[in-house]
Amino acid sequence: MIRPTSLKNTLFFFTALLFYVCLFDSCASEKDYVEDGNTTHEQSEEPKIITFSFLTTDNNGLTTDIAATLDEETKTIYVELDPLVLNIDQLIPTINLSSGSTVSPISKSEQDFSHEVTYTVTAENGTTTVYKVVPSIIGNICTSNLVDSGPIVVSTNNQRIDNLYIRTSDQHGIEISNHTGVVISNCVIEYTGAYMGIKFTSADNLTIKNCYIKYTNAPSSGPLADSERNCIEGIGSQNIVIANVKLEDGSTGIRLNQCDDSVLRYIEGHNMRGPFPRGQLVQYDKCAGGLLENFSVINDRDVAWTEDNISIYKSGGQQIKKGLIVGNNSPTGVGVLFEDQNTEGARGGYGGLVEDVDFLEMGNGVVSSVEGSKNVSFTRIRAKQIICGDLGQNRGKSTSNSLIFGAFGTTANTGGNSINDCIVYNSCNxxxxxxxxxNFDVIDYRTDIDFEPRNPIVLNFNCE
Structure with a gap:
């Protein structure tokens, strides 16, 4: 046994021992290496998503696996989804990663893909890469395969109107009166004159899906000739479903009068034209309940002629969720308005919800519960680019001095409204x-956080 006789010899002994251990055991992990001349360096594999897909074995309603397209340069994943086939709010992805990487949220965990979703991939050495999944909502219209048609008057219950290109200038594109269970799908409707794209009365259980409805011959800017040229108007009809529908240049996109428990999903709107009292993407008039979810409306303030973007008039219980509202040039209109829930003819009682909706380029107000309305919850509302100056087209300035949250016209301390986890960024006032x-029981908002707005709904009506 060697016995070192001094501290110097002891240090020399252990240094030599360490050298031989490193020589034979590499003094490195058994991972990847990159040679650089005569020197070898450890190299951790870059954290990456290799494939991103939705499998039939994991997702109800899916008949064929969906493989997303990955742009590695921009770290963006693109995927086409059809909400009429899948519940895209509850999809389960399968994610394959580079060796040794982990991802959050994890693979095979249910997510809401009605909007962008962010995934963070982490390597073993702690480096990260962030990917965003951008869903494209698709329809099933093959425009080249549609059959040309004039206007249609429904004549029987449960009638189906499919795969038509309807053009009309002398009556409503489709008219329904006292017939139930009608289904309108895969249609393009171009209408003009003093008419509607679709008008229905006493048409319970109506379904409108995969349709593009446009008012033609609108002026290059400003209002239409009158306020009765809506893309869709319904009266006295219950359990209406409208999904995957694009609306453009109508007086109002969808106007519902005494239509209870409607479901509106994946609604894309552009340039609502009014004039007053129209100009909304959606207007509820004396309706009890209803859901508007996954929607957007983009109004060019130099073209559109808006009032409230969403009007909830003499109606209660509506839920407005997951939306984007851009552009309001009315000096009296707001983004989402609840009003007159306690006046004669009102239906649905008090209350409502606006949740996860972004607002840009608002002038007179963002959200309000006024004139006898109360118990409305504004949750995760985000607003920026509020306008204090001229609103466009010589309509003047805001009459509210660019208010964000309003609750006036109700007896003090009885409003019961709430502002929950909201953001107002860089307000002009x-x-x-x-x-x-x-008139707010809860006031919870921040003003120091910028945000990236939700993506607009973009419906694709072209297929092979």
Whole structure:
């Protein structure tokens, strides 16, 4: 046994021992290496998503696996989804990763793909890469395969109107009166004159899906000749479903009067034209309940002629969720308005919900519960680019001095409204955020956080 006789010899002994251990055991992990001249360096594999897909074995309603397209340069994953086939709010992806990487949220975990979803991939050495999944909502219209048609008047219950290209200038594109269970699908409707794209009365259990409805011959800017040229108008009809529908240049996109428990999903709107009292993407008039979910409306303030973007008039219980509202040039209109829930003819009682909706280029107001409306929850509302100056087309300035949250016209301390986890960024009038405060039970918002707005709904009506 060697016995070192000094501290110097002891240090020499252990140094030599360490050298021989490293020589034979590499003094490195058994991972990847990159040679650089005569020197070998450890190299961790870059954290990547290799494939991203939805499998039939994991997702109800899916008959063929869906493989997403990955752009590695921009770290963006593109995928086409059809909400009429799948519940895309509850999809389960399968994610394959580079060796040794992990991802959050994890593979095979249910997510809401009605909007962008972010995934973070982490390598063993802690480096990360962030990917965004961008869903494209698709329809089933093959425009080249549609059959040309004039206007249609429904004549029987459960009638189906499919795969038509309807053009009309002298009556409504489709008219339904006192017939139930009608299904309208895969149609393009171009209408003009003093008419509607689709007009229905007493048409319970109506379904409108995969349709593009446009008012033609609108002026290059400003309002239509009158306020009765809506893309869709319904009266006295229950359990309406409208899904995957694009609306353009009508007086209002969808106007519902005494239509209870409607479901509106994947609604894309552009340039609502009014004039007053129209100009909305959606207007509820004396309706009890209803869901508007996954929607967007983009109004060019130099073209459109808006009032409230979404009007909830003498109606209660509506849920407005997951939306994007851009552009309002009305000096009196707001983004989402609840009003007159306690006046004669009102239906549905008090209350409602606006949740996960982004607002840009608002002038007179963002969200309001006014004139006898109360118990409305504004949750995760985000607003920026609020306008304090001229609203466009010589319509003047906001009459509310660019208020964000409004709750006036109700007896003090009885409003019961709430502002929950909201963001108002860089408001042009930072002293005019909430008024009056006494009609809000909860006031919870921040002003120091910028945000990237939700993507607009983009419906694709072309297929092979």
């Amino acid at each position: 930072p002293t005019n955020i909430v008024w009056p405060e006494h």
